[in-house]
Amino acid sequence: EAGVVQSPRYKIIEKKQPVAFWCNPISGHNTLYWYRQNLGQGPELLIRYENEEAVDDSQLPKDRFSAERLKGVDSTLKIQPAELGDSAVYLCASSSTGLGEKLFFGSGTQLSVL
Amino acid sequence: AQSVTQLGSHVSVSEGALVLLRCNYSSSVPPYLFWYVQYPNQGLQLLLKYTSAATLVKGINGFEAEFKKSETSFHLTKPSAHMSDAAEYFCAVSEGDYKLSFGAGTTVTVRA
Numbered sequence: 404e405a406g407v408v409q410s411p412r413y414k415i416i417e418k419k420q421p422v423a424f425w426c427n428p429i430s431g432h433n434t435l436y437w438y439r440q441n442l443g444q445g446p447e448l449l450i451r452y453e454n455e456e457a458v459d460d461s462q463l464p465k466d467r468f469s470a471e472r473l474k475g476v477d478s479t480l481k482i483q484p485a486e487l488g489d490s491a492v493y494l495c496a497s498s499s500t501g502l503g504e505k506l507f508f509g510s511g512t513q514l515s516v517l
Numbered sequence: 518a519q520s521v522t523q524l525g526s527h528v529s530v531s532e533g534a535l536v537l538l539r540c541n542y543s544s545s546v547p548p549y550l551f552w553y554v555q556y557p558n559q560g561l562q563l564l565l566k567y568t569s570a571a572t573l574v575k576g577i578n579g580f581e582a583e584f585k586k587s588e589t590s591f592h593l594t595k596p597s598a599h600m601s602d603a604a605e606y607f608c609a610v611s612e613g614d615y616k617l618s619f620g621a622g623t624t625v626t627v628r629a
Contacts, residue, residue: 407560434615443526445607445619446561459616494560505551506617508560 405429407509409495415515421483424512428476428497435472436506437480438494446494452478482514490516519544519610523620531628536580536595538623540608543589549611550591552582555622556604564606567591578602603627 408427416422428435433454438446449468451459454475463470467486472478482489492513496506524539542548549568553561565576572584578601582593591608608620 444621445521445609446617447619448616451615496561505563505566506561508553508562510558510560 407495407497407507409493409509409512411512412510413513413515415517416485417517418487419484421481422485422514423479423481424493424495424514426478426480426495426509428478428495429507432497432499432507433475434498434504435478436496436498437470437478438496440492440494440511442491449480449493485514485516487516490514519548519612519618521608521610521618521620523606523608523623525623526621527624527626529626529628530598532600533597536593536598536602536625538593538606538608538625540582540591540593540620541589542591542608542610544610544612546612549613550582550584551609551611551617552576552580552591552593553607553609553619554604555607561607564593598625598627600627600629 410425435452437449440446450463450470452472455472470480492511494511496508498504498506520543522541551566552564554564555561564580565574567574567584575581580595605622605624607622609617611617
């Protein structure tokens with residue numbers, strides 16, 4: 404089966420510019436996550452969706468970050484405007500519903516803000 | 518809130534030698550524990566998980582981990598390292614609320 408697909412793979416932008424990341428989860432996975440991974444650190448959760456509903460966005464910096472998951476399938480994560488500190492790898496993951504279910508991760512989008 | 522501490526950001530082992538990666542967790546409730554591996558330019562992949570069944574958990578690629586409640590540890594081991602084991606390894610904990618908290622990761626280098 405196809406895995407979690409993310410695009411673009413790399414993105415370089417200047418500060419104050421907008422940027423968007425796209426994620427297509429594994430077919431049938433109701434739960435979708437966006438994580439941010441800073442250099443030398445583990446991933447940190449930004450937002451979790453159950454179908455089209457954002458059930459945990461407590462870690463999402465809402466002044467500049469937004470996300471959507473229309474129709475409960477694909478998702479986009481947007482940053483506007485980007486800051487230097489946003490440089491990181493943005494990971495999308497999906498899972499079946501259920502506690503303790505393993506997450507399937509995409510390859511991530513590496514963002515560099517200059 | 519749960520958290521994970523991985524001891525040692527870098528581990529170097531000889532091919533054929535024991536691999537031991539240390540992970541300690543804190544959790545206010547019985548935790549779910551995971552080890553994920555990240556190969557260069559790839560997403561994280563699950564190696565194994567502990568969900569309150571057997572305390573010794575066997576995973577893929579010959580890895581296993583033992584849950585020790587008294588020590589709040591979940592160390593990852595592999596008896597004999599292979600060159601293909603070179604990667605970054607992350608320990609993670611969940612309190613059953615879907616929120617995974619990851620450690621900072623341990624990079625494994627395998628020497629020929």
